[in-house]
Amino acid sequence: MTRRAQMNLPALAVALLVLTTAATMSLGMADRAFLGAERDADSRRVAVALSERLVDQSGPVAVRPNVLNATELDRLDGPRLRSLFPVVADHDVRVTVGDDAVAERGDPEGVTVRRVVLVERRRAVTLTPRLAATSPAFTLPRRTRTVDLAVRPPEGTTVTEVRADGRVVLRNASGLTGDFSVRVSRFETVRFAFDADGPLPTGSVTVTYYPAETHKTVLAVTVDA
Known part of the structure; x- marks a missing residue:
């Protein structure tokens, strides 16, 4: 083996190490990106489903489609939300109406779905x-x-x-x-x-x-x- 070939061996080893490290990091990043996208998709599915159930007149909160009962909103909290809407399951969830958080479970910072609604309150x-x-x-x-x-x-x-x-x-x-x-x-x-x-x-x-x-x-x- 020539002296030049012997001198190139360390450089080749370093190059292979860099290539292997880069490939591993790329696979790790791709894996994390895939898992993140999967979690986001699941969060969006739950958020959309829950928002639809909240504004459904056959549910416990809306008096008419997209018209929420203020009295029922006053009673809503994290445990009651999970009890009334099984789609919540073990997810961290926050429901806000206007500037007020009416029900919260955990500390969600994920996907948010918004709907324009009416809030109805009746007084005697x-x-x-x-x-x-x-x-x-x-x-x-x-x-x-x-x-x-x-x-x-x-x-x-x-x-x-x-x-x-x-x-x-x-x-x-x-x-x-x-x-x-x-x-x-x-x-x-x-x-x-x-x-x-x-x-x-x-x-x-x-x-x-x-x-x-x-x-x-x-x-x-x-x-x-």
Whole structure:
């Protein structure tokens, strides 16, 4: 073997070592990139699925498609989120509505899916309407799904029938006295009319209804695999 060949052997060894190291590092980086992409794909799948379930009207949080019940959001936390939505499984998850984190499990810093939603909150409003001496009736100023009526006619007056937009919702030939709950259409305001054989002074009827207040915001679901 010539002296030049002998001198090239160390250089060749070094080159092979560099090549082997580079190949190993490349394979490691490719492997990590593949695993990272796989985790991201799984995180996105869970985030999309959870966001869809949150805005589904058949679920426990939405009252209509893309309309969230504020009362249910107030009750939501990490354990309840996992209980209500099995897709969460063991993932780290955060659900925010607007600027508020309404439920969190772990410390997720992964994929985030966002949706524009409405948040609906209902509050109880109680009125004591003034009823005319003849054809006693009143109209609620806001839409509602449920109306609670407290009927307390004075002595000598009997209320036999209550109608909502012409539909009979309460009837008793011997007289209506007490507390009643009536379901009405949430798509329009409702007018109540009473059949009575005497006057119904103010205080004879008290009504409680539950109008909705809504605001637009963003639902964000963040998931780590």
